Amino acid sequence: MTRLKDWAVAGLALLVGKLAASSRTEETEERIVPAGAPDRRAETWVLALLALATLGAAGFIVVYALEDVPHKTQLLGATLGLSLAFLAAGCILVGARLVVTEQLEEPYPEPTANESDQDAVAEIVRESGSRITRRRLLTLGGVAAGGTLGLALITPALSLGPLLDTEALTDTPWRPGRRLVDEANRQLRADEIEENTFYTAFPEGASEETLGAPLIVVRLSPDQLDLPKGRDGWAPEGILAYSKICTHAGCAISLYRKPTFPEVQPGPAFVCPCHYSTFDPATGGTVLFGPAGRPLPQLPLEIESGVLRAAGNFSGPVGPSWWGVRMKKAGTS
Amino acid sequence: MRRALAAAALALALPAAAGAEPPPGGIVVPRTPPNTPLLQLGYQLYAGNCSSCHGTGGVGVVPPSKPNGAGDIRAAGPPLYGVGARAADFYLRTGYMPLAAPDSQPRRSRVLFSPRQLDALIAYVASLGKGPPVPRPHPGRGSVAQGLTLFTEHCAGCHQVATRGGYLTGAVAPALDEATPTQIAEAVRIGPYLMPRFPRRAISNAQLDSIVAYVEYAKHPDNPGGWSLGRLGPIPEGLVAWLLAGTVLVGCCLVIGKRAHR
Numbered sequence A: 001m002t003r004l005k006d007w008a009v010a011g012l013a014l015l016v017g018k019l020a021a022s023s024r025t026e027e028t029e030e031r032i033v034p035a036g037a038p039d040r041r042a043e044t045w046v047l048a049l050l051a052l053a054t055l056g057a058a059g060f061i062v063v064y065a066l067e068d069v070p071h072k073t074q075l076l077g078a079t080l081g082l083s084l085a086f087l088a089a090g091c092i093l094v095g096a097r098l099v100v101t102e103q104l105e106e107p108y109p110e111p112t113a114n115e116s117d118q119d120a121v122a123e124i125v126r127e128s129g130s131r132i133t134r135r136r137l138l139t140l141g142g143v144a145a146g147g148t149l150g151l152a153l154i155t156p157a158l159s160l161g162p163l164l165d166t167e168a169l170t171d172t173p174w175r176p177g178r179r180l181v182d183e184a185n186r187q188l189r190a191d192e193i194e195e196n197t198f199y200t201a202f203p204e205g206a207s208e209e210t211l212g213a214p215l216i217v218v219r220l221s222p223d224q225l226d227l228p229k230g231r232d233g234w235a236p237e238g239i240l241a242y243s244k245i246c247t248h249a250g251c252a253i254s255l256y257r258k259p260t261f262p263e264v265q266p267g268p269a270f271v272c273p274c275h276y277s278t279f280d281p282a283t284g285g286t287v288l289f290g291p292a293g294r295p296l297p298q299l300p301l302e303i304e305s306g307v308l309r310a311a312g313n314f315s316g317p318v319g320p321s322w323w324g325v326r327m328k329k330a331g332t333s
Numbered sequence B: 001m002r003r004a005l006a007a008a009a010l011a012l013a014l015p016a017a018a019g020a021e022p023p024p025g026g027i028v029v030p031r032t033p034p035n036t037p038l039l040q041l042g043y044q045l046y047a048g049n050c051s052s053c054h055g056t057g058g059v060g061v062v063p064p065s066k067p068n069g070a071g072d073i074r075a076a077g078p079p080l081y082g083v084g085a086r087a088a089d090f091y092l093r094t095g096y097m098p099l100a101a102p103d104s105q106p107r108r109s110r111v112l113f114s115p116r117q118l119d120a121l122i123a124y125v126a127s128l129g130k131g132p133p134v135p136r137p138h139p140g141r142g143s144v145a146q147g148l149t150l151f152t153e154h155c156a157g158c159h160q161v162a163t164r165g166g167y168l169t170g171a172v173a174p175a176l177d178e179a180t181p182t183q184i185a186e187a188v189r190i191g192p193y194l195m196p197r198f199p200r201r202a203i204s205n206a207q208l209d210s211i212v213a214y215v216e217y218a219k220h221p222d223n224p225g226g227w228s229l230g231r232l233g234p235i236p237e238g239l240v241a242w243l244l245a246g247t248v249l250v251g252c253c254l255v256i257g258k259r260a261h262r
Helices: A002-023 A040-065 A072-098 A115-131 A135-160 B002-013 B038-049 B084-093 B115-126 B144-154 B181-190 B205-219 B234-257
Strands: A198-203 A215-219 A239-243 A255-257 A269-271 A278-280 A286-289 A301-304 A307-310 B166-168 B171-173
Touching: A040 A072, A040 A135, A072 A135, A239 A301, A239 A307, B038 B115, B084 B115, B084 B181, B144 B205, B181 B205
Parallel strands: none
Antiparallel strands: A198 A215, A215 A239, A255 A269, A269 A278, A278 A286, A301 A307, B166 B171
């Protein structure tokens, strides 16, 4: 951290020093642009506008960082918008009042790659700033405004996700013995689960809001099942439970297709309505089609006096995939 | 009246020699005397149009079978025991059956059977085993608002909340603008083709009334005016807005970028 600060300070010193050095060489050479009269009032105005732009951008960062700000979205928009507007006003003022301007009209010349012309252009640019007296202060104001604005624009990237602490992503409310309930908080009984339809279930006595909570439950005939190794007994009576959250982009899987006549029609499958990722419930949620990169996590079930309950946690992390997701397991804490 | 006319037309056509009045394309119409009992007519229609795939007496045909359908189609079809008048009514009155090829998705098409022939076939299929009757939904008793909620929960994933239909892998979810209240109620309970079926525990009859009421409403929703774009929501609207705005912006650029003529 201190090393980074050292580098930043060194870079700033180098930049300021260079600017200061170049500003001293003006007076000796012959001028192209007539020297303009200094306009200290305009400079003060520009400084004020740049300061306001800085304040606006800093305000954006502050509002973004604070919790529970009323009208947060509007404030974010207002601070960023005002900052940009003040910066624009400052630039307009510099162009209109501080840079020496003259209006000329002539036909386009034949393009030439003349070195003296290029030097002349550089000189025009340099000498156009001749009205400016507090060059370093103005530069500093510009750097402050631009830098703070740039910082404000990348601040939201901090919300992209936890960098190291990914435990929250794998945590689910399912524990061995936790019963399944439907939307109306009624317990799901095994004998009520019919084939050819699907049910949405939630953990009893836990939040429905977390990513790991919702399940999609179906019944297949046990001889249809071809679950991966190590999942013996996960589907009592052929009743299967999977996470309802698609492993691609985290949409809720709300489509269940089931054949009326399996001999000639596509087999049963969960389909995500967002990008048509299709999962096979019979083979442990493997991907049949679509952009999903890994199987739908399966929840082992057991039947306790007729009521469905979890026999453990999911076969893998729930929800959309992220870097390294395949190496994780569903949380058991 | 129409039924009587159809029967009369059939009676006139039948004694005449073959070729005098070609039978309607796509289905086989048996030559039966006009006073044939309904079940008898149904049996004959079934034998001619359904039995190649559903088997004699509705036992079903499991592939691989020998080509025995019209045009040497390898027939295959589920047994019809216990499907009742509900399924027969749905599949026949929507034109889903008869199906051109056993593995294609049934789609809404022109119904080739006459009303009396439909009644006869439905009665025959219902007689194959004890099955559910044709449901009688009462959309008037349902609430459109509750129907919207239920439709969003259970149906909109495939059929879209605007009931305009959609896609899933391997099948098309049909638009519901031609579905009658009875057909909606039947489809919810049967689950035709790849659609799941919803038992009464999932959707009660009262809730079904509300869903039917919503679908009926969605056929002719309140129109606030403007360009509806199929009522598909923000994506086509945004697309059109961007195309229009983009054109205007390009036009502005052309005007600004034009060189002054002297």
